[in-house]
Amino acid sequence: MNRLGLSNNAFTGVIPFQVGQLQGASVLLKENRFQNTSNTAPLNLCLEREVKEFDLADDTTLCPPERNALSNLYDSAKGAEWTNGSLWLDEYASYCDWKGVTCEDDMNHVVKLNLTNNGLSGRLSESIGNLAFMKELDLSDNDIQVMSI
Amino acid sequence: MSNHTYNFPFISIQGSIPLELGKLSNLMYLCLSYNAFTGAAPDGLAEMKGLQLLQLQSNRITKIPTIPRLIDNIHGQSTFVADCGVPSAFDEVLECDNCTICCKYYCNVAIVHFDSFDPQLLTTHHPPSIDIASN
Numbered sequence: 001m002n003r004l005g006l007s008n009n010a011f012t013g014v015i016p017f018q019v020g021q022l023q024g025a026s027v028l029l030k031e032n033r034f035q036n037t038s039n040t041a042p043l044n045l046c047l048e049r050e051v052k053e054f055d056l057a058d059d060t061t062l063c064p065p066e067r068n069a070l071s072n073l074y075d076s077a078k079g080a081e082w083t084n085g086s087l088w089l090d091e092y093a094s095y096c097d098w099k100g101v102t103c104e105d106d107m108n109h110v111v112k113l114n115l116t117n118n119g120l121s122g123r124l125s126e127s128i129g130n131l132a133f134m135k136e137l138d139l140s141d142n143d144i145q146v147m148s149i
Numbered sequence: 150m151s152n153h154t155y156n157f158p159f160i161s162i163q164g165s166i167p168l169e170l171g172k173l174s175n176l177m178y179l180c181l182s183y184n185a186f187t188g189a190a191p192d193g194l195a196e197m198k199g200l201q202l203l204q205l206q207s208n209r210i211t212k213i214p215t216i217p218r219l220i221d222n223i224h225g226q227s228t229f230v231a232d233c234g235v236p237s238a239f240d241e242v243l244e245c246d247n248c249t250i251c252c253k254y255y256c257n258v259a260i261v262h263f264d265s266f267d268p269q270l271l272t273t274h275h276p277p278s279i280d281i282a283s284n
Binding site: 116124126127128129130131132133134135136137138139140141142143144145 | 169170171172173174175176177178179180181182183184185186187199204
Protein backbone atom coordinates (compact mmCIF):
# COMPACT_ATOMS: atom_id res chain seq x y z
CA MET A 1 0.00 0.00 0.00
CA ASN A 2 1.35 3.38 -0.96
CA ARG A 3 -1.25 5.53 0.65
CA LEU A 4 -3.78 5.22 3.43
CA GLY A 5 -6.00 8.27 3.23
CA LEU A 6 -8.62 8.45 5.94
CA SER A 7 -8.71 12.19 6.46
CA ASN A 8 -11.91 14.10 7.15
CA ASN A 9 -13.82 11.37 8.84
CA ALA A 10 -14.93 10.78 12.37
CA PHE A 11 -12.47 8.14 13.43
CA THR A 12 -11.71 8.05 17.09
CA GLY A 13 -10.19 5.69 19.61
CA VAL A 14 -6.89 3.91 19.28
CA ILE A 15 -4.99 3.92 15.99
CA PRO A 16 -4.08 0.28 15.27
CA PHE A 17 -0.36 -0.33 15.47
CA GLN A 18 -0.57 -2.22 12.17
CA VAL A 19 -1.02 1.14 10.47
CA GLY A 20 2.53 1.94 11.49
CA GLN A 21 3.77 -1.17 9.74
CA LEU A 22 2.65 -0.20 6.26
CA GLN A 23 6.00 -0.23 4.57
CA GLY A 24 6.62 2.90 2.56
CA ALA A 25 3.05 4.14 2.82
CA SER A 26 1.77 7.67 3.33
CA VAL A 27 -0.65 7.56 6.23
CA LEU A 28 -3.03 10.49 6.21
CA LEU A 29 -5.32 10.75 9.19
CA LYS A 30 -5.89 14.45 9.69
CA GLU A 31 -9.29 15.86 10.49
CA ASN A 32 -10.56 12.97 12.53
CA ARG A 33 -11.22 12.79 16.23
CA PHE A 34 -8.19 10.93 17.47
CA GLN A 35 -7.12 13.86 19.62
CA ASN A 36 -10.34 13.74 21.60
CA THR A 37 -8.97 11.04 23.82
CA SER A 38 -5.76 10.74 25.76
CA ASN A 39 -4.57 7.91 23.53
CA THR A 40 -1.29 8.35 21.78
CA ALA A 41 -0.62 7.06 18.30
CA PRO A 42 1.47 3.90 17.94
CA LEU A 43 5.12 4.68 18.49
CA ASN A 44 6.45 3.27 15.25
CA LEU A 45 3.89 5.27 13.31
CA CYS A 46 4.97 8.45 15.04
CA LEU A 47 8.62 7.73 14.37
CA GLU A 48 7.84 6.98 10.72
CA ARG A 49 10.10 3.99 10.94
CA GLU A 50 8.29 1.93 8.37
CA VAL A 51 5.77 4.25 6.85
CA LYS A 52 7.00 6.91 4.50
CA GLU A 53 4.89 9.62 6.03
CA PHE A 54 2.44 10.16 8.86
CA ASP A 55 0.65 13.47 8.53
CA LEU A 56 0.06 13.76 12.28
CA ALA A 57 3.62 13.00 13.32
CA ASP A 58 4.02 16.57 14.54
CA ASP A 59 0.88 16.45 16.65
CA THR A 60 2.26 16.64 20.16
CA THR A 61 -0.78 14.95 21.67
CA LEU A 62 -0.68 11.93 19.43
CA CYS A 63 3.09 11.81 19.11
CA PRO A 64 4.65 13.29 22.25
CA PRO A 65 8.07 14.77 21.43
CA GLU A 66 9.49 13.46 24.66
CA ARG A 67 8.53 9.92 23.69
CA ASN A 68 10.35 10.41 20.40
CA ALA A 69 13.41 11.71 22.23
CA LEU A 70 13.49 8.75 24.59
CA SER A 71 13.10 6.40 21.65
CA ASN A 72 16.10 7.95 19.96
CA LEU A 73 18.09 7.51 23.14
CA TYR A 74 17.10 3.87 23.24
CA ASP A 75 18.39 3.37 19.72
CA SER A 76 21.64 5.26 20.09
CA ALA A 77 22.49 3.70 23.45
CA LYS A 78 21.81 0.17 22.18
CA GLY A 79 18.56 -0.38 23.98
CA ALA A 80 18.20 -3.92 22.72
CA GLU A 81 21.19 -4.81 24.88
CA TRP A 82 20.01 -3.12 28.05
CA THR A 83 19.70 -5.15 31.20
CA ASN A 84 16.19 -3.89 31.75
CA GLY A 85 14.33 -2.08 29.00
CA SER A 86 10.88 -2.81 30.31
CA LEU A 87 8.15 -1.18 28.22
CA TRP A 88 10.64 0.87 26.23
CA LEU A 89 9.39 1.33 22.66
CA ASP A 90 6.06 -0.22 23.52
CA GLU A 91 3.60 0.95 20.90
CA TYR A 92 1.06 2.20 23.39
CA ALA A 93 2.38 2.19 26.94
CA SER A 94 2.97 5.64 28.31
CA TYR A 95 6.63 6.57 28.15
CA CYS A 96 6.20 7.62 31.78
CA ASP A 97 5.98 3.91 32.56
CA TRP A 98 9.13 2.98 30.67
CA LYS A 99 11.84 1.61 32.92
CA GLY A 100 13.70 4.40 34.65
CA VAL A 101 11.48 7.24 33.45
CA THR A 102 9.72 9.47 35.95
CA CYS A 103 7.21 12.08 34.83
CA GLU A 104 5.53 14.96 36.49
CA ASP A 105 2.18 13.90 37.78
CA ASP A 106 -0.07 15.81 35.48
CA MET A 107 1.74 17.03 32.40
CA ASN A 108 3.57 13.88 31.36
CA HIS A 109 6.85 15.73 31.21
CA VAL A 110 9.92 13.66 31.88
CA VAL A 111 11.58 15.03 34.99
CA LYS A 112 13.87 12.16 35.85
CA LEU A 113 15.67 9.47 33.92
CA ASN A 114 17.59 6.87 35.86
CA LEU A 115 19.26 4.14 33.84
CA THR A 116 22.24 3.56 36.05
CA ASN A 117 24.00 0.22 35.70
CA ASN A 118 21.70 -0.90 32.92
CA GLY A 119 24.04 -1.93 30.14
CA LEU A 120 23.89 1.23 28.08
CA SER A 121 26.61 1.71 25.51
CA GLY A 122 27.05 3.51 22.26
CA ARG A 123 26.18 7.15 22.45
CA LEU A 124 23.63 9.63 23.64
CA SER A 125 21.36 10.87 20.92
CA GLU A 126 21.25 14.57 20.22
CA SER A 127 17.53 14.61 20.85
CA ILE A 128 18.17 14.19 24.55
CA GLY A 129 18.18 17.97 24.50
CA ASN A 130 14.44 17.80 23.82
CA LEU A 131 13.77 16.44 27.28
CA ALA A 132 13.57 20.02 28.39
CA PHE A 133 11.85 19.43 31.69
CA MET A 134 14.31 16.93 33.02
CA LYS A 135 15.76 17.68 36.41
CA GLU A 136 17.69 14.52 37.15
CA LEU A 137 19.67 12.45 34.70
CA ASP A 138 21.55 9.47 36.03
CA LEU A 139 23.29 7.33 33.43
CA SER A 140 26.19 6.34 35.63
CA ASP A 141 27.88 2.97 35.61
CA ASN A 142 27.33 2.14 31.98
CA ASP A 143 29.62 2.11 28.98
CA ILE A 144 28.44 5.11 27.06
CA GLN A 145 30.95 6.56 24.66
CA VAL A 146 29.39 9.50 22.98
CA MET A 147 30.24 10.32 19.45
CA SER A 148 30.95 13.91 18.71
CA ILE A 149 28.05 15.27 16.80
CA MET B 150 14.34 -3.35 17.15
CA SER B 151 15.90 -6.57 16.16
CA ASN B 152 16.39 -5.46 12.59
CA HIS B 153 18.46 -2.46 13.58
CA THR B 154 22.18 -2.78 13.36
CA TYR B 155 24.78 -0.79 15.19
CA ASN B 156 27.96 -0.55 13.26
CA PHE B 157 29.50 2.57 14.66
CA PRO B 158 33.25 2.18 14.94
CA PHE B 159 33.21 2.90 18.62
CA ILE B 160 36.69 1.72 19.30
CA SER B 161 38.32 4.36 17.20
CA ILE B 162 36.04 7.24 18.03
CA GLN B 163 36.84 9.69 20.74
CA GLY B 164 33.64 10.14 22.65
CA SER B 165 32.56 13.34 24.22
CA ILE B 166 29.65 14.64 26.18
CA PRO B 167 27.15 16.00 23.70
CA LEU B 168 26.53 19.69 23.49
CA GLU B 169 22.84 18.97 23.53
CA LEU B 170 22.97 18.33 27.24
CA GLY B 171 23.44 22.06 27.61
CA LYS B 172 19.88 22.54 26.45
CA LEU B 173 18.57 20.89 29.58
CA SER B 174 18.19 24.14 31.44
CA ASN B 175 16.11 22.60 34.20
CA LEU B 176 18.62 19.93 35.03
CA MET B 177 19.60 19.86 38.67
CA TYR B 178 21.39 16.54 38.87
CA LEU B 179 23.59 15.06 36.19
CA CYS B 180 25.40 11.83 36.86
CA LEU B 181 27.47 10.35 34.05
CA SER B 182 30.16 8.74 36.15
CA TYR B 183 31.58 5.34 35.30
CA ASN B 184 31.17 5.53 31.57
CA ALA B 185 33.57 5.92 28.70
CA PHE B 186 33.41 9.61 27.98
CA THR B 187 36.58 11.23 26.79
CA GLY B 188 37.82 14.66 25.92
CA ALA B 189 36.71 18.01 27.21
CA ALA B 190 33.25 18.41 28.62
CA PRO B 191 31.24 20.97 26.67
CA ASP B 192 31.07 24.54 27.83
CA GLY B 193 27.32 24.12 27.67
CA LEU B 194 27.47 22.52 31.09
CA ALA B 195 28.13 25.96 32.46
CA GLU B 196 24.85 27.13 30.96
CA MET B 197 22.87 24.81 33.15
CA LYS B 198 21.70 27.38 35.61
CA GLY B 199 19.94 24.95 37.88
CA LEU B 200 22.69 22.38 38.14
CA GLN B 201 23.39 21.45 41.72
CA LEU B 202 25.11 18.12 41.45
CA LEU B 203 27.44 16.97 38.70
CA GLN B 204 29.19 13.64 38.81
CA LEU B 205 31.60 12.74 36.05
CA GLN B 206 34.20 10.65 37.82
CA SER B 207 35.64 7.53 36.27
CA ASN B 208 35.61 8.64 32.69
CA ARG B 209 38.42 10.12 30.68
CA ILE B 210 37.33 13.67 30.71
CA THR B 211 40.29 15.97 30.50
CA LYS B 212 38.64 19.29 31.19
CA ILE B 213 35.37 20.70 32.36
CA PRO B 214 34.22 24.29 32.26
CA THR B 215 33.95 26.31 35.40
CA ILE B 216 30.39 26.07 36.58
CA PRO B 217 29.62 29.01 38.84
CA ARG B 218 26.49 27.40 40.18
CA LEU B 219 28.49 24.64 41.79
CA ILE B 220 30.89 26.92 43.57
CA ASP B 221 28.35 27.53 46.31
CA ASN B 222 27.98 23.85 46.87
CA ILE B 223 31.20 23.40 48.75
CA HIS B 224 29.73 21.28 51.47
CA GLY B 225 27.34 19.37 49.28
CA GLN B 226 27.75 15.87 48.02
CA SER B 227 28.82 17.04 44.63
CA THR B 228 30.69 17.05 42.40
CA PHE B 229 32.52 15.88 39.67
CA VAL B 230 35.23 15.17 37.71
CA ALA B 231 37.41 13.17 35.64
CA ASP B 232 40.18 10.77 36.20
CA CYS B 233 42.09 8.25 34.24
CA GLY B 234 39.03 6.45 33.15
CA VAL B 235 37.88 2.91 32.78
CA PRO B 236 40.77 1.01 31.27
CA SER B 237 38.65 -1.82 29.97
CA ALA B 238 36.96 0.58 27.62
CA PHE B 239 40.15 1.88 26.06
CA ASP B 240 42.95 0.40 24.14
CA GLU B 241 45.60 2.84 25.14
CA VAL B 242 46.76 4.13 28.43
CA LEU B 243 45.89 7.76 28.86
CA GLU B 244 48.88 9.98 29.32
CA CYS B 245 48.89 11.34 32.81
CA ASP B 246 49.40 14.84 31.53
CA ASN B 247 45.85 14.59 30.27
CA CYS B 248 44.41 13.11 33.38
CA THR B 249 42.53 14.95 36.00
CA ILE B 250 42.51 13.26 39.32
CA CYS B 251 40.28 14.24 42.10
CA CYS B 252 38.20 13.30 45.01
CA LYS B 253 34.90 14.87 45.73
CA TYR B 254 36.20 17.06 48.52
CA TYR B 255 39.12 18.25 46.51
CA CYS B 256 36.95 19.03 43.54
CA ASN B 257 34.56 21.09 45.56
CA VAL B 258 37.35 23.40 46.45
CA ALA B 259 39.31 23.30 43.28
CA ILE B 260 36.41 24.00 40.99
CA VAL B 261 36.40 27.52 42.29
CA HIS B 262 39.82 28.18 40.98
CA PHE B 263 40.66 25.90 38.15
CA ASP B 264 39.32 24.86 34.81
CA SER B 265 41.16 21.61 35.07
CA PHE B 266 43.16 19.86 37.68
CA ASP B 267 46.82 19.38 38.00
CA PRO B 268 47.80 16.28 39.92
CA GLN B 269 50.57 18.28 41.50
CA LEU B 270 47.95 20.26 43.36
CA LEU B 271 47.16 17.18 45.33
CA THR B 272 50.42 17.56 47.17
CA THR B 273 50.16 21.27 47.74
CA HIS B 274 46.54 21.38 48.91
CA HIS B 275 46.45 18.25 51.05
CA PRO B 276 43.00 17.04 50.14
CA PRO B 277 41.30 14.95 52.81
CA SER B 278 40.84 11.98 50.53
CA ILE B 279 41.49 10.88 47.01
CA ASP B 280 39.21 8.82 44.88
CA ILE B 281 40.78 7.25 41.86
CA ALA B 282 38.62 4.19 41.78
CA SER B 283 38.14 2.11 38.67
CA ASN B 284 41.66 2.44 37.45
